[in-house]
Amino acid sequence: MAERLSNREGIKGMANPTRYGIERVAYWLQRLTGLGLLAYLIGHIFETSTIVHGKVAWDKMLEFTQTPQGHIILTLVIGMCVFHTANGIRVMLGHGGIGVGKPGQPEYPYKAASLNYKQRLCIWVSIGLAALAMMYGASVLFGD
Amino acid sequence: MAVVTAPKPSEELISIDKTLDQLNTITLRIARSNPAEGHETTYSEFKVPVKKWTTVLEAILYVKQNLDHAVAVRYSCRQASCGSCGMKINGKPSLACYTKVSELHSNVITVEPMNNFPIIRDLAVDFKQLISNHKKMKPFIIREDSEVTPESKEFIQTPQDVEKYLQFSYCIKCGLCNAACPTMATDTSFIGPQGLAQAYRYVADNRDKGKEDRLKIVDDSHGIWRCHFAGSCSHVCPKGVDPAMAIQLLRGYLLGFQK
Amino acid sequence: MRESIIMKIHYGTALGAVVLVAVHILMRMTQNFDQSLQYQNVIANYHFLPYALMLEAILILLSVHGFNGLRVILLELKQGSSYEKIVNYGSIASMAILIAYGSRTILMAGMGIS
Numbered sequence: 001m002a003e004r005l006s007n008r009e010g011i012k013g014m015a016n017p018t019r020y021g022i023e024r025v026a027y028w029l030q031r032l033t034g035l036g037l038l039a040y041l042i043g044h045i046f047e048t049s050t051i052v053h054g055k056v057a058w059d060k061m062l063e064f065t066q067t068p069q070g071h072i073i074l075t076l077v078i079g080m081c082v083f084h085t086a087n088g089i090r091v092m093l094g095h096g097g098i099g100v101g102k103p104g105q106p107e108y109p110y111k112a113a114s115l116n117y118k119q120r121l122c123i124w125v126s127i128g129l130a131a132l133a134m135m136y137g138a139s140v141l142f143g144d
Numbered sequence: 145m146a147v148v149t150a151p152k153p154s155e156e157l158i159s160i161d162k163t164l165d166q167l168n169t170i171t172l173r174i175a176r177s178n179p180a181e182g183h184e185t186t187y188s189e190f191k192v193p194v195k196k197w198t199t200v201l202e203a204i205l206y207v208k209q210n211l212d213h214a215v216a217v218r219y220s221c222r223q224a225s226c227g228s229c230g231m232k233i234n235g236k237p238s239l240a241c242y243t244k245v246s247e248l249h250s251n252v253i254t255v256e257p258m259n260n261f262p263i264i265r266d267l268a269v270d271f272k273q274l275i276s277n278h279k280k281m282k283p284f285i286i287r288e289d290s291e292v293t294p295e296s297k298e299f300i301q302t303p304q305d306v307e308k309y310l311q312f313s314y315c316i317k318c319g320l321c322n323a324a325c326p327t328m329a330t331d332t333s334f335i336g337p338q339g340l341a342q343a344y345r346y347v348a349d350n351r352d353k354g355k356e357d358r359l360k361i362v363d364d365s366h367g368i369w370r371c372h373f374a375g376s377c378s379h380v381c382p383k384g385v386d387p388a389m390a391i392q393l394l395r396g397y398l399l400g401f402q403k
Numbered sequence: 404m405r406e407s408i409i410m411k412i413h414y415g416t417a418l419g420a421v422v423l424v425a426v427h428i429l430m431r432m433t434q435n436f437d438q439s440l441q442y443q444n445v446i447a448n449y450h451f452l453p454y455a456l457m458l459e460a461i462l463i464l465l466s467v468h469g470f471n472g473l474r475v476i477l478l479e480l481k482q483g484s485s486y487e488k489i490v491n492y493g494s495i496a497s498m499a500i501l502i503a504y505g506s507r508t509i510l511m512a513g514m515g516i517s
Contacts, residue, residue: 007269009259009329011480019236020324023375027326030372031476038469045462045505051449052511055442062440085421092414094373097396103348106311106384114389115375140436331479363407365487370479398407399414 023115026123030087033080040077071141078137079130086126090119167193170245172203174215175256178265187254188212194245200255201229201240204267216266224382227318231267232256237323237380258323274319277339280361283346286354299351312345312390314383321377321387333366337377340368341387344394359397368395409471416468423461430454449512462505470494470501 009016017028050061064070094100094114099122101113172192177185190211192203201219208215219229222241229240234248237258245253261269289296321337322328328336335343343358362368371391378388396402430448431439438444448454474494478487 006262006332007257007259008332011330013259013329014326014479020374020376020379023373023379024326027372027374034469034472035476038473041465041469042501045501045508049504049508051442051445052508058442058445066437066440081424088417089421091373092417094392095395095414096399096401097393098401100389100392101386103308103311103386103389103393105307106314106386108384110381110384112375112378112381112384112386112388114373114378114386114392119375327479331482333482334479363405365406365478366482367406369406369410370475399411 021115022120022123026087026091026126029083029127030091033084036080037077037084040073040080068142071138074141075134075138079134082133083126083130086129087123090122090126094119167195168251170194170203170250171252172207173252173254174204174207174266175254176215176266177257177263179263180265185256188215196244196246198245199241200233200238200243200245200248200253203245203253204240204255216264216268218268225316227316230258230269230318230320230323232258232323237320239318239320239382242382258319260323260325260328261319269319271317271319274317274322274336274338277335278317278342280335281339281343281346282354282358282361283342285346285349285352286357287351288353301350305350308350309345309348312341312348312385312387315342315345315385315387316383318382320380320382321385324376324380325371326374326376327370327372331366331370334370335362335364335367337371337387337391340371340394341377341385341390344390347394347397355397359394362394363398368398371395413468413471413475416464416471420461420464420468423457423464426457427461446512446515449509450515452513455509455513458509459506462509463502466498466501466505470498473497 015028015031017025047061047065050057090099099116099118101116104113169191172190173187174190175185176188177183190207192206194203199222201217201222204215204217205219208217217229217231217240219241220226221228224239224242227239230237231240232238233240233243233255234250234253240255255267257263257267257269261271261274264270315338317338319338321341325334325337327334340362343362346352347355347358368391371388373388373392375388378386381387393402433439434444449458471494474490477490477494
């Protein structure tokens with residue numbers, strides 16, 4: 001009731017990457033990849049813990065994870081990791097006020113200086129690097 | 145007696161004028177609700193004649209004047225100066241007086257109240273939280289010698305000093321930035337891009353001495369750190385205030401990048 | 404703790420993790436990927452003290468960064484003092500549990516206890 005009265009967009013609105021340009025897509029991807037990487041970290045710590053149970057347990061774990069599905073997940077993790085890192089560095093520098101433009105007299109049609117081509121380029125480069133890393137990762141994992 | 149007659153327009157100009165003058169009819173869908181009375185949102189559809197220069201606000205006022213007087217809408221200046229007519233137009237927060245029907249490239253236009261603001265009725269929303277967060281930022285020059293005395297001298301600022309905050313002082317408090325912000329979509333305690341940008345407007349003013357006070361206020365679990373530079377606020381700002389830039393520059397002080 | 408200090412830790416752990424995770428991945432690349440996962444090779448990694456220390460550092464950095472990121476997302480999703488307390492303390496507890504569990508693996512594998 002309170003939510004309806006406050007007319008908040010809610011999770012649906014927060015997680016909707018459309019409507020506000022590539023910067024909002026990057027925000028959405030950063031969150032999604034962050035959550036994905038945390039899930040992977042927990043899983044990775046759990047899977048590597050099998051080593052304390054000896055060679056048999058370790059080999060059994062490898063048998064379970066070194067499958068085509070496991071490789072697809074690992075390829076996605078590589079992509080998420082590269083995007084989260086590259087875009088994270090962009091966002092971090094932006095948070096310090098670096099690369100967000102300089103204040104000045106706004107002129108019609110009022111293009112925001114903070115949403116400049118450098119920021120957009122960095123986002124596309126992050127996506128491109130993630131795609132390249134995924135391709136390389138897939139070639140290593142599925143190769144031979 | 146001399147008679148001044150206007151020069152006859154050329155054929156080409158007459159034809160352009162006729163095209164501009166052509167009436168087109170659009171369907172205007174207006175979200176109707178009255179949460180206080182427990183009424184759920186419904187959409188009323190109206191056929192509205194428009195010209196190339198008709199704004200969405202004019203289309204809504206046409207409905208109010210001719211088709212349904214009960215549509216609730218807040219407006220005043222009709223020239224993007226007062227910040228009253230912010231609403232969601234075809235899903236995007238915009239000023240109704242500043243959005244031409246023709247630029248929406250659609251024969252069906254849906255207008256809804258801005259998100260992240262409580263609805264009063266139909267398109268009118270409550271600005272209490274925005275104004276309260278704005279006030280929390282101490283939107284005034286803070287300094288001990290601000291009282292005017294016979295010995296007072298004017299505060300001298302160079303054009304460069306003014307340029308550091310001028311664009312942020314153009315905020316008309318329309319609330320579009322808060323409606324577009326992804327954090328505001330779920331975080332009811334977040335200060336919001338409007339308030340944070342105004343905090344920077346005063347911090348960047350070299351007459352002001354309240355930087356430390358304001359930085360303390362925004363350095364909160366629902367303060368400046370809940371901005372993730374998604375840029376949606378700057379995307380919708382109708383005055384070129386660029387709240388995203390102001391917030392990042394303000395955060396620069398907290399991170400030690402700015403002095 | 405002030406939010407600015409927490410977020411400085413968030414950025415610091417991110418930068419540290421980027422460097423160390425890069426080394427961690429490059430170590431996999433020094434040999435064939437399948438070979439690098441062989442039991443003897445992995446155990447040899449754990450027995451090599453600098454590498455084991457680096458794994459411990461990665462574990463701490465990523466746990467702090469990851470659970471603080473989750474805390475930020477959860478704080479933005481819902482508000483209320485008791486909910487926020489649960490989120491804050493819950494994320495600290497999760498960090499501690501993950502670090503303890505991962506450290507146990509590093510310690511036991513490094514010391515050859517199995």
